[in-house]
Amino acid sequence: MDDLYREVIIEHYKNPGYRGRLDPYDIRFADNNPLCGDHIEITLRTDESGTITDARFDGHGCAISQASADLLVESIIGKSIEEVKHLNKEYILDMLGIDLGPVRLKCALLSLKVLKAGVYGLGEASDSLVE
């Protein structure tokens, strides 16, 4: 079997646990992968201490981008906003457990870029957020 399509990825792609949209929410951000048009929206709720109490992702894209989003959103519930600001590329790759070339890497990192742009209150999800 190919690394890239480990069971866990296909599973999270087909049956995501955290797909959806919170309403009301405290933080919401959405952006595209300009290379392929993949789209991710993330909504978060936080408590007064800055801890993430619930999170969802929505959008469309390939198995890698959607599975990463699902894994990422699952993993940040209970974390603080400050912690999320420090998540990096390796965090995602460790969760996925695969190696990626530069193009697919962008798929994998889209949800993290969107998340970080959201918590930083930025206008767009730029590559520099996950370098």
Added chain:
Amino acid sequence: MDDLYREVIIEHYKNPGYRGRLDPYDIRFADNNPLCGDHIEITLRTDESGTITDARFDGHGCAISQASADLLVESIIGKSIEEVKHLNKEYILDMLGIDLGPVRLKCALLSLKVLKAGVYGLGEASDSLVE
């Protein structure tokens, strides 16, 4: 000895017979070779039948451009304006009696371009005049 610097060319360069400026003149035109800044001005006098009665060139440039100008100007005295309009690249190359690569060709053809732009009353001496 090298073709390119045949005695006739060095001779016309060092001792041009037709360098100068007619005043008054009937036709005057000047232009540059954009590649090297060589400059040629040609002044002509014609009679009422359109025959060139006298001609001079002025300017600065390499031996090839100046010798061609001298040879060209010498050769057109007595020719009609209509004849001059039909002079082409080969006319110059035959007079010089040498082969030229594309860059030096521009030096050799500058005076003819200037002459033709002058007799056609054009704004500039373009390459297409001698193609």
Added chain:
Amino acid sequence: MCTCLLIDILTMLNINEIRNDFPIFQREVKPGVPLVYLDSTATSQKPLAVIEAMNDFYRRSNANIHRGVHTLAEEATELYEQSRVRIARFINASAAHQIIYTRNTTESINLVAYSWGRAHLKAGDLVILTEMEHHSNLVPWHILQAERGIELEFIPVTDDGLLDLEAYKTLLARSPKLVSFAHMSNVLGTINPAAEIIRLAHAAGAVTVVDAAQSVPHFKVDVQALEADFLAFSAHKMCGPTGIGVLYGKTALLESMPPFLGGGDMIKEVKLRSFRPNSLPYKFEAGTPAIAEAVGFGAAVDYLTSVGMDAIAAHEHEITEYALERLEEVPGVRVFGPSAQHKGGVTAFTLDGVHPHDVAQILDRDGVAVRAGHHCAQPLHEKFGIPASSRASFYLYNTKAEIDLLVNGIYKVKEMFG
């Protein structure tokens, strides 16, 4: 495999010989997996003749051009200009000075937008594009729209991927200044009726730009027969190197245009505070150009001519017909664009329930290279209600056997995501 070979011979291409001309086909994608390259719409592979022409240039004749009198400079200038003559001949331009070297199709279209556009278009002026344009023929006009307030209208695309010419005629009644359109779509494969579109545009008083990025590489294009005002294409899509493209233009139009980029070579005379522009084509070629690439481009044009553009078009047509037949038999596959009759060698498709990236990635395991994404045509994808597609595209070196490998691969994808 046998039958394919036979048919290819009938269409005049000796496919084995052609494949031997392209060194990359000797490579394996991974050990034991040969390359099945179905991505020529993005960029084509390069024959040895092109690679060697550039190699030779750097090993023997490399020098800067135009302003040098030494032997290497003369050789380099001659090679650079000879390529221009060969490219002019390839598209039947009447003069070599109508061939402006640019980086690619994109820069060619931007040159028109910046130079011709800013000289001739003002607020309220109408520019007609189509719904099937590549971003390269959209964004330059978006920029001009934001800057100048020009108006943009789009010839609609029908459900079967053709331009709606009736709607075009209605738009023409609004007296557009410019009509700019793709000769062939890089997604649908649609070959648009360029001569007719241009004829109608001229009758309405509009200037025309043909985005020929996908046409000049794949079939005989005659700029004089088309009466195209401007026409743009890229070397890298037609067996040539990256880094060079062409803008063709009618002489009178090019001469009337102000320069675009300023610098060395594009000038006739420079003073501290002013300059006079050079004549064509140099007026639009500022700075040291892509010299080795021009040499490679000339070699590419020679190569394509030696194979024969009609033979290439016939071969691609046959491959495309076969590909459509095979793809349409796969349950869940939806192919976009018209029937083979109106189509060049491009098949964009979706597979139910699987994202195009995953399709492409899984095909890649078997060495099958297809592209996935919006192919720089987001508005067209939006029109068809999809964010992305997979695209297999064909050129002179592809075979029917490769189509079979593509289709086998798609079945594997279905299995994995089943």
Added chain:
Amino acid sequence: MCTCLLIDILTMLNINEIRNDFPIFQREVKPGVPLVYLDSTATSQKPLAVIEAMNDFYRRSNANIHRGVHTLAEEATELYEQSRVRIARFINASAAHQIIYTRNTTESINLVAYSWGRAHLKAGDLVILTEMEHHSNLVPWHILQAERGIELEFIPVTDDGLLDLEAYKTLLARSPKLVSFAHMSNVLGTINPAAEIIRLAHAAGAVTVVDAAQSVPHFKVDVQALEADFLAFSAHKMCGPTGIGVLYGKTALLESMPPFLGGGDMIKEVKLRSFRPNSLPYKFEAGTPAIAEAVGFGAAVDYLTSVGMDAIAAHEHEITEYALERLEEVPGVRVFGPSAQHKGGVTAFTLDGVHPHDVAQILDRDGVAVRAGHHCAQPLHEKFGIPASSRASFYLYNTKAEIDLLVNGIYKVKEMFG
């Protein structure tokens, strides 16, 4: 020849080994006449490593970048982006996204003039240039002057070929918006005090552009130490291929700038009537870029690094000192520019009574390649009262023995025209 070799070893260059790296030195200009290439200021020769890197790319990894997920596209993207990282390191840029690939220095400067210039400069705004600029750093500003009514002033050049910094300080009192200048003159060879010019410009509130076409190839340039806002250079002058150059910019400046060319790759999202630009560096790279050339550029930077920029600079300095000494001894020769102390490896000269074209042409018989003309610096030539000059220029592969051949050749020219 012996002593030269010895000295070259002392400056750390093994000149024979280096010459072996460049295949073109195996060629004879004509039978029996080896190449003496003294025209590296126009364009440099290419080492085998660079030629082979591009060769390999086309033979093994050729594909379009960024938008592909198949193996070749991944490889090509990685190679293209790795080169960017290496180039960033070469000039000590803090981030790879500050390296924008362009065609050449000329396009880089035009990019600043079109994008930054049109966003920030209005009628009456002052731009300071110098009297020693290449046309590439004049004409883009002439175009903007004609379009916008900006004002241009010029730092004067002294008789010995240096910038008059006192006059510069006076100009700065007029609050310029931009100061754009050559790091090193391609005619005089003058190495301008870039850090000081920039420091003074910043103190006056101006943005700076460094035309580094002649500096980055020849000595270590550190954009952070210089505090340059923009810096432009070309691969072909630094052992790399034609068709590719770089614009370096400070991130905040580049981010604040509107896009220049519109098309594929420079967008984040395109609708029929609008687009959102991509992030850096892609925002400024529209259409299929010079991919193979980027790969070659990376190899060039590696090659120069492996030889060592300090060793290259020391070698060139020695050759230049020797050339000045030998040229000045020839009666009728006049060399322009400062003494060796302030000068890179460029010697422009005139010979009484003989036009530079004829000098160059006659030298060519002995295989000695020098350039003749105005070297795209007409205003500077006008300043010195000459229409043209001959120029011998040096790079890592030149030897003192070649200078001797140059000088012998000049004596022959004198004889012919004597």
